[in-house]
Amino acid sequence: DGGITQSPKYLFRKEGQNVTLSCEQNLNHDAMYWYRQDPGQGLRLIYYSQIVNDFQKGDIAEGYSVSREKKESFPLTVTSAQKNPTAFYLCASRVSQGSTQHFGDGTRLSIL
Amino acid sequence: GENVEQHPSTLSVQEGDSAVIKCTYSDSASNYFPWYKQELGKRPQLIIDIRSNVGEKKDQRIAVTLNKTAKHFSLHITETQPEDSAVYFCAASIGDKIIFGKGTRLHILP
Numbered sequence: 715d716g717g718i719t720q721s722p723k724y725l726f727r728k729e730g731q732n733v734t735l736s737c738e739q740n741l742n743h744d745a746m747y748w749y750r751q752d753p754g755q756g757l758r759l760i761y762y763s764q765i766v767n768d769f770q771k772g773d774i775a776e777g778y779s780v781s782r783e784k785k786e787s788f789p790l791t792v793t794s795a796q797k798n799p800t801a802f803y804l805c806a807s808r809v810s811q812g813s814t815q816h817f818g819d820g821t822r823l824s825i826l
Numbered sequence: 827g828e829n830v831e832q833h834p835s836t837l838s839v840q841e842g843d844s845a846v847i848k849c850t851y852s853d854s855a856s857n858y859f860p861w862y863k864q865e866l867g868k869r870p871q872l873i874i875d876i877r878s879n880v881g882e883k884k885d886q887r888i889a890v891t892l893n894k895t896a897k898h899f900s901l902h903i904t905e906t907q908p909e910d911s912a913v914y915f916c917a918a919s920i921g922d923k924i925i926f927g928k929g930t931r932l933h934i935l936p
Contacts, residue, residue: 754928756832756915756927757870757915757926758926759923759924762922770922804870811921812857812858812919815860815924816872819869
């Protein structure tokens with residue numbers, strides 16, 4: 715799905731550091747999502763946003779924050795409060811409820 | 827809360843045989859059920875989906891069935907090929923959210 719761009723592809727975090735993962739889409743989708751993927755755990759929802767300047771917590775929001783200042787952008791910040799941040803992070807978007815969700819290529823976050 | 831259970835977690839089938847993956851969901855308001863295939867290190871890719879007003883959908887070797895009464899849906903892959911080896915995820919859409927199962931790792935044996 716070339717319309718969703720995640721960066722960087724790999725990211726390393728030091729202890730006590732906040733890091734921000736970028737997600738940009740040019741599909742004109744209203745809804746955007748962040749998932750965390752761990753081995754054997756499937757995709758777990760961190761945050762989602764249906765419209766600009768509004769977002770909701772998912773199932774594992776603790777230690778993460780987001781913003782939605784523009785329709786195309788939905789950055790995720792992994793704060794120092796997230797004690798086990800090592801995972802594969804996937805951003806997704808879709809037009810509306812009941813429509814297909816499209817994914818970016820993901821960012822792999824590791825601890826230094 | 828909403829939940830999607832997926833079985834089995836691992837499945838091995840001989841090349842050419844069929845594979846079946848089953849999912850159940852908890853919220854009867856769910857109305858859209860996509861299936862994704864994910865290869866190692868890559869993004870999930872939609873392979874087929876079904877809406878709650880349809881009982882079955884087929885696309886070449888892939889089919890999905892939905893039983894709303896029992897709240898379960900299944901993925902069927904016929905005439906399996908080596909390139910079918912991957913992790914498969916079911917999901918259920920509930921309002922603004924999509925809840926995923928934990929995935930099934932499918933191995934196609936030569």
